[in-house]
Amino acid sequence: MDTDDILGMLQETAAEVITPKFRQLSDGEIEEKNPGDFVTVADREAEQYLTRLLNAAFPGATVVGEETVFLEPGLLKGLPNADHAFIIDPIDGTRNFVNGKEQHGVILAEVRGGVTTRGWIWQPMTGRGYVAERGAGVRMNGDPIERASHDRLPLGATSKKKLLGFDxxxxxxxxxxxxxxxxxxxxxxxxxxxxxxxxxxxxxxDHLAGALMVTENGGIARTLDGISYTLLSRSRGLLVAADTMSWMAAQQLWPV
Known part of the structure; x- marks a missing residue:
């Protein structure tokens, strides 16, 4: 199936299930799987909706999502050996979604024999759709992405408060x-x-689709021990960079 047609599935899922719930959630539609780790009725319904679309289009493929794996962790074990599989993050950035922030999206990765072959990111509030195909690059809304250059030392980002400002x-x-x-x-x-x-x-x-996009754009996605990120990665610590110089600088100096 055409990569852009599958992006259409993410767009449909967001339009039908996610966006109608944005800033409309009741307290009873929000739960915590773990402290600070939110799940909403929209997460679950979006995963079910997109799963149905993928099952109809690819009846022989294995389709799993974050919320299903939370309930049945053993589902992950069989994915590296699956001939064809899709992995769904129905709402990435659920905490942002719960707090009414626009920074949330739908992520989908396709895996064949344990290798990520295609990836999709859809941002419902910006209208930006990112698609990547192994060996064919990455595009945003159909166009190649030109990375902006800056005259600065490597600039990194993290969600870890203790590392903010580290230089x-x-x-x-x-x-x-x-x-x-x-x-x-x-x-x-x-x-x-x-x-x-x-x-x-x-x-x-969280990472299979984005890691493919970065590597297709000339970047690097590796665990902190220097091993390329894959479906089999279990290491604590993933460092993704736009180029080798940035990755090496961050990997050598990161206080972990």
């Missing part, structure tokens, strides 16, 4: 806050707003 004694630009949303963090790296991002978790629904 490695002047060898990096002071680290700034992330968007608390991979659907916005990875595009920020693609466009050149930042040069690297650090994550402590490596969940595939």
């Amino acid at each position: 490695a004694d002047g060898r990096l630009s002071p680290v700034v806050s992330s968007n608390f949303c991979c659907a916005f963090d990875y595009p920020a790296l693609l466009h050149g707003d930042i040069d690297f991002i650090f994550y402590s978790s490596v969940h595939p629904w």
Whole structure:
């Protein structure tokens, strides 16, 4: 199925299920899976909606989403051996969504034999759709992405408060806050707003699509031990950068 047609599935899911609930959630429609880790009725309904669309289009594929895996963690174990699979993050940035912030999105990754082959990010509030195909680059709304250049030391982002402002004694630009949303963090790296991002978790629904986009755009996505990020990655600590120089600078100087 055409990559842009699948992006249309994400757009349909957002239009039908997610956006109608934006800033309209009642207290009873919001839960915490863990302290600070929100899930809403929109997350669950969006995952079910997109799963139905994918199952209809790809009846032989395995389709799993973040919320299903939370209830059945064992589903992840079989994915590396699946001939064809899709991994859904129905609402990335749920905390932002709950707080009425526009920085939320839908993320989808396609995996064949454990290798990420395509990835999608849809930002409902900006109307930006990002698609990547292994070996064919990454596009935003159909156009190649030209990364902006800056005359600065490598600038990184993270959600870890203790690392904000870290500059490695002047060898990096002071680290700034992330968007608390991979659907916005990875595009920020693609466009050149930042040069690297650090994550402590490596969940595939968060990172497979974005990591493919970055690497297709000439960047690097590796765990802190220097191993390329894949569906099999379990390391605590993922460092994604626009280029080798930025990755090495951040990896050598990061206080972890």
